[in-house]
Amino acid sequence: MDFLQLILSGLANGCVYGLIALGFVLIYKATEAVNFAQGDFMMLGAFVCIGFTNQDYMGLDFMLAVPLSILVMGAFGYAFNWGILRHMFGQSQTSIVILTIAMGFIIRFIAGTIWSHEPTSLETPFAGQEVRAGGLVLGVNEVMIVVVTAALTLLFYLFFSKSRIGLAMQAASQNQLAAYYMGIPVKRIHSLVWGLSGMVAAVAGILFASKGAIDPSTGLLGIKAFAAAAIGGFGSLPGALLGGIIIGLVEPLASRYGPAGISQIAPYAILLLILIFRPGGIFSQTQRKKV
Amino acid sequence: MRFVFKTSYDADIRLFKHRAQAVWYFLLLLLVLATPLYFVAIGDAYLLGEITGVLILAIAGMGLMLLTGHTGLPSLGHATFMALGCYLNINLLGAGIPWIIAFPLSGLIAGLLGTIIALPVLRLHGVYLALATLAMSILTSDFVVMAEPWTGGIAGAAVPDINIFGMEVNRYSTPYKFYYLVLFVAILLVWFYRNLLRTPTGRSFTAIRDSEISARAMGINLTRTKATSFFLSATAAGLAGALFGHSAGYVTNETFDLVMSITLLLMIVIGGLGFIHGAFFGAIVVGIIPVAIANGRSFLASTFDININIPGLESALFALILVGFILFEPMGLYGRWLKIRTYFELFPFYRKDMFKRQKSYLKTDRVQ
Structure with missing residues (x-):
């Protein structure tokens, strides 16, 4: 029972990692940049x-605050690409990597200045509610996390493989110039996908904050999500989710059954092993070009 | 305007393009050699210690510049190699090996270990290398804690003094000797770096940076050349780490953290990717910013009675400067200097687009 409980809470954590990973796999898949x-x-x-919902700030209704914050983050992602990254168009990937790292510092500073560096948690209507199933105690928020993550992954998977815009995004990633020739508005597509990934980030953030306190340095969690995306195979949406779940599961298990200190190392150790033995990740997206 | 007539192929790879350039660099050498005289005159060596710190950062920056600026491989984990160099140096000195052997040895072993770690990842594309080195950088602190017998773990380890043939060198008691020692290492490395770039190996680094496909077509063994670059880069970082240890006097598991790795990367971008000068310019900026912020703070507090005490302001300001550079001056400080110099050299014929690079359209790495 104890073991199962551990697995379930790991699963919920892993889904949050998976959601963050989903955000940058989206960007990577469509723009070839890593955020x-x-x-x-x-x-x-x-x-x-938190700013919309919590009583200390605006105190809006939770059901109103969630779509509102998703929209705000979508706009933020779009504006970020439109205002900054678009000017980098055509420059090397390394400079984009460095730019996004720097932006991370700035975002952390802004969040810390507006909402303070104290850990804050989101006041959700379902906080503290539990679901009991055969001796297992599950928080409603944990169940929500798993369900929402699975739904989002499926949605984006279908979006990329079936919809017109999704295909255009893939084309823009595979060969920008050719995509231009085919009449795809590459720059607008890029902004769109950044907006989308901002929305996914908002969902991940809301789910994460409903589960526990959050402070500006929580953003560093993104590094674990990176490991998740690389384990799953950069550029694969189900891979991102799987990688997230693997990391989410390994962490509590390693800290429970492994020696001290192993749980911090485990995710990155897995990442390094995967990179060495299966460089493309579990769902490898790399393929040889046939001439 | 100066015309350099190249009458032999050697002229292309000469260390100095013309005599005036050699004279300027000689004057610079005299200046850095004479700097301590000023501090002797005012009798306060505090600032000299800061300058020494900048030089050490520049050495590490040169290491990263070779990898990122000249070979085009981004690394987010160079603090790890600095840590390797630092702890190796401490342990070798502790084993009774004289500094003059222990110091270069610690750099070389750090380089070798770095290459072994990086070899599997070097076959992958840049983003993966960035990821793997990022993971390495995060793990460093944990490994330092785990290797407690050699590193002192969380409690930290004291770095022994340098002893060269009976001459004691310490950052605090003999700041001038320490300055000259670091300066010597820095100049030696610049000389090596400058010459390396003239050799076939160095030129193949730049070839790989500019186009992997063309480099392979020219018969360059990609993995081996990248590994060489990684080895040299990690060695320089290891040497810088050893010197950093001597400068700090005491190192713990938090000394060489992720922030340091990222600072190194930001440093070379601000300085100018692909120029040795860039490492030095970047190190100067990184050295000046905290001092400038502290001075600005106390100035505002004393003159206008405004107390700015926002946590994280320093790194945010740093990041903002970096974003500004990437957006408006991708060639960094040295690139800006080059542009200004060209403007005056060609006056009045300088055109705005002279340094404009052709845009490259990205293609996926997933289809090779």
């Missing part, structure tokens, strides 16, 4: 929702 600030986007999304 090292995705964790900070998540943190900002959580704080925006």
Whole structure:
């Protein structure tokens, strides 16, 4: 029972990692850029929702605050690409990596200045409610996390493989110039996908903040999500979720059954092992070009 | 305007393009050699210690510059190699090996270990290398704690003094000797770096940076060349780490953290990617910013009675400067200097687009 409980809470954690990973896999899949600030986007999304919901701030109704903060974060993502990243168009990936790292610092500073550096948690209507099933005690928020994550992953998977915009995004990623020739508005597509990933980040942040307290440095969680995305295979949406769950599960198990200190190391150790033995990740997206 | 007539192929790879350049660098050398005289005159060596710190950062920056600026491989984990160099140096000195052997040895071992760690990842594309080095950087602190017998763990380890043939060098008691020692290492490395860039190895680094496909077509063994670059880069970082240890006097598991790795990367971008000068300019900026912020704070507090005490302001300001550079001056401080110099050299024929690079359209790495 104890073991199962551990697994379930790990699963909920893993889904949050998976959601953050989903955010930058989205960006990577469509723009070939890696957003090292995705964790900070998540943190900002959580704080925006806290700002709308909590009694100390605006005290709006939770059901109103959630879509509002998702919209705000979507706009933020769109504006971020439109205002900053679009000017980097055509520059090397390394500079984009460095730029997003720097943006992470700035976002952390802004969030800390507006909402303080104290850990704050989101006041949700279902806080403290539990579901009991055969001796297992599950928080409603944990169940919500798993359900929402699975639904979002499926949605985006279908979006990318079936919808017109999704296909355009894939094309824009595979060869920008060719996509231009085909009449795809690459820059607008890029902004769109950044907006989308901002929305995903908001969802991840809201779920995370409903589970426990959050402070500006929570954004560093994004690094674990990176490991998740790379384990799953960068550029694969189900892979991001799977990687997130693997990390989420390994952490509590390692800290419970492994020697001290192993639980912090485990996610990155798995990442390094995967990179060494299966460089493309579990769902490898790399393929040889046939000439 | 100066015309350099190249009459032989050697002229392309000469250390100095023309005599005036050599004279300027000689004057610079005299200046850095004479700097301590000023501090002797005012009798306060505090600032000299800061300058020494900047030089150490510049050495680490040169290491990263070789990898990121000249080979085009981003690393977010160079503090790890600094940690390796630092702890190796402490342990070798502790084992009774004289500094003159222990110091270069710790750099070399750090380089070798770094190459072994990085070898599997070097086959992958840049983003993965960034990820793997990021993971490495995060793990460093945990490994330092785990290797307690050698590193002192959380309690930290004291760094022994330098002893060169009976001459004691310590940052606090003999700041001038320490300055000259660091300066010597820095100049030696610059000389090596400058010469390396003239050799076939150095040129293949730049070839890889500019186009991996063309480099491979020219017969360059990608993995081996990247590994060489990584080795040299990690060695320089290891040497810088050892010196950093001597400068700090005491190191713990939090000395070489992720922030340091990122600072190194930001440093070379601000300085100018792909120029040795960039490492030095970047190190100067990184050294000046905290001092400038502290001075600005006390100025505001004393003159206008405004007390700014926002946590995280320093790193945010740093990040803001960096974003500004990437957006408006991707070539960094040195690039800006080059532009200004060209403007005056060609006056009045300088055009705005002279340094404009052709845009490259991204293609996926997933289809090779």
